[in-house]
Amino acid sequence: MKGRVVLLDTLGGRRSAALMVDGRLEDILIDAEGEAPMPGAIHRAIADRPMKGQGGLTLTLGGGAKGYLRNVKGIAPGQPMIVQVSGVAEPGKAVPVTPKPLFKSRYAIVTPDAPGLNVSRRIRDEAERDRILEIAHAAMAGAPPDHGLIVRSAAAEVAEEALAEDIAAMRDLAASVMADARGGAELLLDAPDAHLLAWRDWADPDPDEVIEAEGSFAAHGVLEAVDxxxxPGVPLPGGGRAYVEPTRALVAVDVNTGADTSLAAGLKANLALARELPRQLRLRGLGGQIVLDLAPMPKKDRSGFEQALTRAFREDGAEVVMAGWTPLGHFEIQRKRDRAPLASVWPKNL
Known part of the structure; x- marks a missing residue:
């Protein structure tokens, strides 16, 4: 299978989407079971009491769900506020939320409380940027003055009418939701499902083909790729191998060189892991603390490894913090939990 192909399927009654690039699985989305709040959902929440010593605040989201807001001050218990689920909770914990919701579409992001119009830096042609800004200014006319707009890179070369309609839809949705701040805890806007996320976030570059059919995962090799x-094992170019193993506290990644135990082989395996790790974490839906137990390599090569890893995560778009080297020589990363682990949502009977 050549090119960039989006597969839309249903597994166990839940919407699912896969992105294949030249026959290789690059991303997969599966709707979670149950009623737990998922990333992107917007709630009118009610503030509970602050958590002393932690600088955070729990909130009631409705339906028995709880949210957790970090680093907040000046919010009284019982105060209503609009928040957006920003990640996936660990078992038994409140879901992380943010008081700065974003309204995302295929081409635009409306930003309440962050005025201004911006165009993605990935659109570099000045004439195209000027065209998009002109369309955006007209489409945002009548929006609340504190609402801003970011035009996404997928908007490049999109017809004026389609782009204006997309922006206007998000403008009106944001204005409607943000005006509904009074009342009890309630879900105001549900999280996007897997098919909507695929349509919205896999648009740049445009897929060569979109296949929406029952059984498309089985027909195009997704089931084998997910297996x-x-x-835990991940083969690396050059004969090395990595093992990605989640625990309750962290995700451990071990890198081995295989039969070649030289320092040169260690560096080669570590660089291969740096290039592959963002994809592995994305596909597996893993985040939180990531600890890398790398193959032996000279200390002088550490900076080169860090640069390769930073570049790979930048291209991936994941939200990560490079915590750095530990006294024992491990490398630590903090990655945002932006989806449920694949192992927890993948149907068991496939």
Whole structure:
């Protein structure tokens, strides 16, 4: 299978989407079971009491769900506020939320309380940027003055009418939701499902083909690819191998060189892991604390490894913090939990 192909399927009654690039699985989305709040959902929440010593605040989201807001001050218990679920909770914990919701579409992001119009820096042609800004200014006319707009890179070369309609839809949705701040805890806007996320976030570059059909995962090799992803072992170019193993506290990644135990082989395996790790974490839906137990390599090569890893995560778009080297020589990363682990949502009977 050549090119960039989006597959839309249903597994166990839940919407699912896969992105294949030249026959290789690059991303997968599966709707979670149950009623737990998922990233992107917007709630009118009610503030509970601050958590002393933690600088955070729990909130009631409605339906028995709880949210957790970090680093807040000046919010009284019982105060209503609009928040957006920003990540996936660990078992038994409140879901993380943010008081700065974003309204995302295929081409635009409306930003309440952050005025201004901006165009993605990935659109570099000045004439195209000017065209998009002109359309955006007209489409945002009548929006609340504190609402801003970011035009996404997928908007490049999009017809004026389609782009204006997309922006206007998000403008009106944001204005409607943000005006509904009074009342009890309530879900105001549900999280996007897997098919909507695929349509929205896999648009740049445009897929060569979109296949929406029952059984498309089985027909195009997704099931076999997921079997490989769910296994801990990851083969690396050059004969090395990594093992990605989540625990309750952290995700451990071990890198081995295979039969070649030289320092040169260690550096080669570590660089291969740096290039592959963002994809592995994305596909597996893993985040939180990531600890890398790398193959032996000279200390002088550490900076080169860090640069390769930073570049790979930048291209991936994941929200990560490079915590750095530990006294024992491990490298630590903090990655945002932006989706449920694949192992927890993948149907068991496939």
């Amino acid at each position: 490989a992803v769910l296994a």
